[in-house]
């Protein structure tokens with residue numbers, strides 16, 4: 001049986017990936033106790049001992065605001081550890097699926113970003129993730145980098161859960177309405193990633209022209225304020241009013257991209273894979289919430 005190494009254990013994407021991959025593959029899941037990405041020197045030995053057929057790395061320093069204070073940790077985990085994983089993959093010709101972010105872009109555009117558009121991160125998190133991408137491509141590893149965005153789910157800390165939690169104690173919420181993106185359900189990421197894994201393993205690796213960078217979000221676009229309203233509709237929360245506010249009225253330590261919609265055509269053209277529209281995926285997530 002082919003062995004997949006999934007790096008990270010309790011994250012949003014890792015949690016849903018475990019659910020969809022377990023049973024169909026020999027899956028080794030490594031939380032930070034098994035593979036600590038902040039200990040870069042230890043990575044090669046752990047990977048050698050595991051000897052996987054394919055590696056999936058959704059693990060990252062994802063605390064966007066904290067990254068401004070903890071720059072060294074962010075670069076160690078998001079760049080240096082990724083470089084070490086990629087070096088192993090290059091040496092062993094092991095396919096790597098790695099996750100990156102819409103925060104590599106400045107967010108000052110108004111049409112969906114292409115993979116060929118020039119990144120210009122505005123904060124430490126985006127810069128560290130961008131340097132992680134570059135380390136992968138420099139290594140020559142057979143790798144696919146999936147840039148996703150606005151990830152939410154019923155697991156972990158995210159906007160979807162925060163809205164539902166706040167609705168339990170409030171009847172008014174102020175939510176930013178001038179940032180536009182594509183909310184992406186971690187369950188949809190996991191389903192589409194599984195399809196990618198199936199193709200790569202069936203082919204026996206990546207074929208010519210398949211390695212590289214792909215945008216990987218749900219389809220469509222909305223604002224945080226309209227996403228909040230949709231979350232309440234899907235979850236039948238009627239006793240709350242969402243007020244749309246501006247980014248200026250909700251300052252954060254790290255600047256957020258105003259517009260971070262990603263053009264997702266390349267992954268469909270290359271692999272025939274797509275994620276659902278954000279509204280459809282939201283209904284899946286809400287159905288999961290209700291089933292809990």
Ligand SMILES: NC(=O)c1ccc[n+]([C@@H]2O[C@H](COP(=O)([O-])OP(=O)(O)OC[C@H]3O[C@@H](n4cnc5c(N)ncnc54)[C@H](OP(=O)(O)O)[C@@H]3O)[C@@H](O)[C@H]2O)c1
Nearest residue numbers: 008009010011012013031032037059060062101148149151
């Ligand atoms: N969340 C978003 O809105 C968003 C948007 C765009 C892109 N992305 C990207 O998508 C990917 C998945 O995001 P997510 O929301 O699933 O992230 P998440 O829920 O914050 O999970 C982060 C994961 O990273 C692992 N991790 C952190 N530090 C580690 C360390 N030192 N050693 C080992 N593992 C470590 C955690 O491990 P443990 O389970 O052991 O704690 C956890 O599994 C990331 O690459 C992120 O950059 C996310």
